[in-house]
Structure formats: structure tokens, C-alpha cells
Amino acid sequence: MEVNKSLLAAIQHRRTYYAITDKSPVSDKELERILKFTILNIPSAFNSQSTRIVLLLDDNHKRLWELTKQSLKKIIPESNFLATETKINSFEAGYGTILFYEDQQTVKGLQEQFSAYKDNFPVWSHQTSAMHQFAIWVLLEDIGFGVSLQHYNPLIDEDVQKEWNINPDWKLIAEMPFGLPSASPGEKEFLPVDERIKVFKGK
Numbered sequence: 021m022e023v024n025k026s027l028l029a030a031i032q033h034r035r036t037y038y039a040i041t042d043k044s045p046v047s048d049k050e051l052e053r054i055l056k057f058t059i060l061n062i063p064s065a066f067n068s069q070s071t072r073i074v075l076l077l078d079d080n081h082k083r084l085w086e087l088t089k090q091s092l093k094k095i096i097p098e099s100n101f102l103a104t105e106t107k108i109n110s111f112e113a114g115y116g117t118i119l120f121y122e123d124q125q126t127v128k129g130l131q132e133q134f135s136a137y138k139d140n141f142p143v144w145s146h147q148t149s150a151m152h153q154f155a156i157w158v159l160l161e162d163i164g165f166g167v168s169l170q171h172y173n174p175l176i177d178e179d180v181q182k183e184w185n186i187n188p189d190w191k192l193i194a195e196m197p198f199g200l201p202s203a204s205p206g207e208k209e210f211l212p213v214d215e216r217i218k219v220f221k222g223k
Contacts, residue, residue: 037168037203039201040113040166040197040199040202041200042113044200051075051077052075054160054163059071065140065144065148068130068148069126071123072121072187075118077116082112088175088176089104092108111168116197117198119180121186127142146193166202170194177191
């Protein structure tokens with residue numbers, strides 16, 4: 021896997037891209053290699069390795085967003101649906117989508133094994149997923165993709181589970197559409213760093 025930027029530069033370069041196309045700067049094999057690299061190397065609490073990833077390409081990718089539109093039509097008035105449909109179409113226009121899951125059997129097993137931390141394991145599971153999401157986001161943009169992170173779960177959970185025969189013990193956490201960027205993201209605003217970081221040093 022070729023990394024084009026330093027880690028600092030790659031993190032700084034990571035942005036949210038909504039304007040994407042169905043082109044890819046790398047092979048599907050390289051995409052799979054990035055996902056396997058991440059799943060093997062990102063840490064998890066108690067080494068739970070609870071994250072599960074599903075890569076949807078081609079018609080599978082498009083089908084996901086068609087299912088999403090169908091689900092949203094049930095809860096959004098027709099008079100307001102055009103803006104929502106336009107947004108979903110921008111994701112569907114991309115090259116693929118990554119689904120991030122957390123295996124609830126793994127989480128429950130740790131709760132039973134370490135009862136003193138029972139309430140923490142669902143939180144740690146989400147943190148584990150977040151680390152995978154961030155790492156993959158950075159790596160995909162480093163090789164030329166535009167990426168965003170979406171959360172249409174749990175609205176689409178049941179339909180997605182049925183469509184791709186996903187293990188029912190897997191809980192959907194996020195959806196990541198990606199493709200070749202067709203426009204640059206807008207300017208990013210930053211809150212003052214000194215208000216967000218506190219440093220205490222010895223004398």
C-alpha cells in the first residue's frame with residue numbers, strides 16, 4: 021500500500037467531500053488491501069477486535085442508496101423530499117460505500133467476562149469503530165478519493181441486513197460513500213486551539 025503523504029499531512033488533508041464521481045484512482049484489490057490493513061492494525065479495547073466492515077461496489081453500492089431513499093420516503097413529506105433525494109443521489113454517484121459494523125456478540129461476551137466494566141464496553145466499541153472510520157477515511161483520501169461519513173442507521177438497518185445477509189449480531193454504526201472528487205470542499209472553520217487544549221507541566 022503506497023502512502024503519498026506524511027501522516028501529519030494526510031490527517032490535515034482529510035475533509036468531507038460531497039461531490040464525488042464513480043471513478044477510482046486505484047484497483048478494487050488495493051481498496052480491499054487498505055481495509056484489511058486497517059482491520060488488522062487499528063487498536064480496540066481489551067483487544068476485542070469487534071469492528072466488522074462491508075465494502076459495497078458497483079450495483080451493490082447503488083442499491084444501498086436506493087434502499088436509503090425508500091426508507092426516507094416513509095418518514096419525509098413528499099413536498100420536502102427533493103432536497104433529501106438530491107443529497108442521497110450525491111452519495112450514489114460515488115464509486116462505493118463502506119459500512120462499519122460492531123459485533124454485538126463480542127461486546128456482550130466482554131460484558132459477561134468483565135462485569136465490572138459492563139457499561140463501558142458499548143462505549144468502547146463505538147470508540148473502536150471511530151478509530152477504524154478515521155483511519156480508513158485518511159487512507160482513502162491519501163490515495164485520491166473524496167470521502168464523507170453518513171449515519172442513516174438505524175433507519176436502514178433491517179433492509180441492509182436482509183439485502184446482503186448481514187450477520188444479525190452486527191450493529192451498523194456508519195456509512196462511508198467515496199469516489200473521485202469532482203469539486204473541492206468548502207473552507208473549514210476552526211475554534212481557537214487554546215480553548216480546546218490544556219497543558220499542565222511541572223515546574
